[in-house]
Amino acid sequence: MLATLALRELISGKEFSEISEVYVNNLPKEIQENTDKTIMLLRESGAFLDMFGNDSFFGKTNQIEVQIFYKLDVDFDIDAFETRLMKFLVSEHYRITDVREHTLDPDTLQMTAVFYVAHEKILKGE
Numbered sequence: 657m658l659a660t661l662a663l664r665e666l667i668s669g670k671e672f673s674e675i676s677e678v679y680v681n682n683l684p685k686e687i688q689e690n691t692d693k694t695i696m697l698l699r700e701s702g703a704f705l706d707m708f709g710n711d712s713f714f715g716k717t718n719q720i721e722v723q724i725f726y727k728l729d730v731d732f733d734i735d736a737f738e739t740r741l742m743k744f745l746v747s748e749h750y751r752i753t754d755v756r757e758h759t760l761d762p763d764t765l766q767m768t769a770v771f772y773v774a775h776e777k778i779l780k781g782e
């Protein structure tokens with residue numbers, strides 16, 4: 657399973673009422689200008705192989721970009737939500753590799769957050 661799909665399942669399976677929907681790779685056109693929902697977009701941002709000395713590899717680390725587009729009328733503590741989300745991901749063996757500053761989308765005026773996570777998968781006889 658693609659790392660982005662696995663992360664979507666993991667986040668969707670946990671109760672994060674702040675997130676209305678989680679998308680992978682791109683946002684549907686009808687969602688792009690919707691400012692009434694907080695949505696998350698997951699995109700691949702890199703993959704790295706863990707190499708053996710005999711030109712083989714035993715694991716793969718996938719890095720995923722997590723983008724959050726907050727609804728205009730935010731009714732929850734963004735910092736508390738992001739901290740809870742990141743702590744959850746760490747508890748599920750993801751590493752937070754980078755956290756970017758919050759920005760405003762110039763078209764919708766929504767606050768956005770971007771951070772990156774990495775997850776290592778050990779390959780067994782694959």
